[in-house]
Amino acid sequence: MPLSADDQARLDALHARFTALRPLSVGYPCNQQFDYSPLFRFLEFAANNVGDPFSGSNYRLNTHEFEREVVAAFARYTKAPEGDWWGYVTNGGTExxxxxxxxxxxxxxxxxxxxGEDTHYSVAKIxxxxxMxxxxxxSQPNGxxxxxxxxxTLRIHRDVPPIIFANIGTTMKGSLDNLQKIRAILDDLAIPESYIHADxxxxxxxxxxxxxxxxxTFPDGADSISISGHKLLGCPLPCGxxxxxxxxxxxxxRSVEYVGALDTTISGSRNAITPLMLWHRLKTLGDDGLRALVHRSLALASYAVEKLRATGIDAWRHDENSITVVFPRPPDSLMKKWVIAPKKKIAHIITLPPMNEAVIDEFAADFVAARLAG
Ligand SMILES: Cc1ncc(COP(=O)(O)O)c(C=O)c1O
Structure with missing residues (x-):
């Protein structure tokens, strides 16, 4: 049965709303500029990446081969130890x-x-x-x-093996915990067994x-690392x-195998399209394209700090490698137009495409106007 005219109109209105909101969605870390249309033809299949991407699956409509290549690329980016890493494409940073x-x-x-206090809210839920x-x-004031x-705190609990959850870029302030400093503390206290996870x-x-x-990275002391796929790379489906x-x-x-199954991933059925999208993105950008994307975003972050400061807004970045531009919480009226994420006394923008200098100028002008009206 075809959609009714009313239902079709609702879809059209949703599409128009998304199109209008895209350039205004500056407060969340999502690159919104991508073209996955060469992959649309795969949406006609009930593909599923159930199981371990490295050990195969009876469900042969899968993209495990592409998933393995994506994980291998991330192993290179995180300097994972040769021959001693394993990973998979998740539903996002939380997983x-x-x-x-x-x-x-x-x-x-x-x-x-x-x-740390500045850890993403989902970690308390996990x-x-x-x-656990x-x-x-x-946290230090910088997050x-x-x-x-x-x-x-570790000294007081020396008898309990520590698991350190390190933030490599906090959500609100983009600040980075230093794995060498964490390792040095563990060594100083002569703690024999520990684990570091890097978010x-x-x-x-x-x-x-x-x-x-x-x-x-791994040589710096991480034992596991989680990275989102839909953030800097950009993807219409959440992944990581x-x-x-x-x-x-x-x-x-092994311990799971003992009860009859080699089941290494958290979800059973897993998305087969997101590994394909990440693979396509990594192949079409290449390391040079990724470097250019990162440096353009860093330059825009620096521009945004200068522009906001020039208009009297006390903006800052906590790290020269951060694309998170923090400022005092703006008046609520600004958030009627712009999609930004405030928390207590601060808010931020994240300088990913399609943001450009003109968008930042418009945001700064609206910010000042909202304050004056306010
Ligand atoms: C530092 C950090 N960790 C974890 C998450 C959760 O990631 P996801 O939304 O991909 O599940 C986020 C999301 O913004 C984040 O900023």
Missing amino acids: GNMYGLYVARELLPEGMVYF LRLQH RNIMIK ELDYEDLHE AALSGMILPFVGQPPPW IAIARKRNVDRIA
């Missing part, structure tokens, strides 16, 4: 964080999770779901972990392409990457 904490919990069942003991660590508080939702696709990245040391994953896989 990647859940996977990392799941591996950590299986390895250190008595472990205590330490996470900790509840997995029944946890302690929140104070980075307060290392003194971490040191002192690199947005910055995990920025740092591989900058000159002087802070320590955030979970990647971990293979020897740790194997210990879990």
